[in-house]
Amino acid sequence: MNYKIPESVLVVIYTPRGDVLLIRRADAGTWQSVTGSKDQAHESWAATAVREVQEETGINALHPDCHLQDWLLENVYDIYPAWRWRYHPEVSRNTERVFGLRVPDQTPITLSPTEHTDWQWLPWQAAADHCFSASNAEAILMLPRFDLQIGP
16 A cells, blocks of 8 residues: 655645635535645655645646745644544654745636535635634734735
8 A cells, every 4th residue: 555655735825915725625624725745755845835736726836926935834743543544554643844825816726626625715814713724724824924915
């Protein structure tokens, strides 16, 4: 069996106005930012972020109008027991690297229908309140620290 690598990214996608993109998980119905695991152990954090954003939203994070920023933050957390079967039996914790991706207003979204069922743009404070994951909400609340255009 090919086990998942316990290293993943969380990418907060937002507009210059401070609206944050949330996508609804198909398997759980919860709202979140883009997340996903490395495909290969040697895959860089940035390459993982670019790939996951493309797969989950159709956004090209390398487009000149977009700005991908590694926030140099990592969350380490216990993997939910319901998902642990995807990982090697000795693995119980995941390391998640946090990125921000500023995109132009009106950026089109194309969801992966096997992963997500809906999307919405919300003001950043409301988006944080709407997230299922506490680490996702915390990352969204840090947005003004990493993009000075977004006011507190």
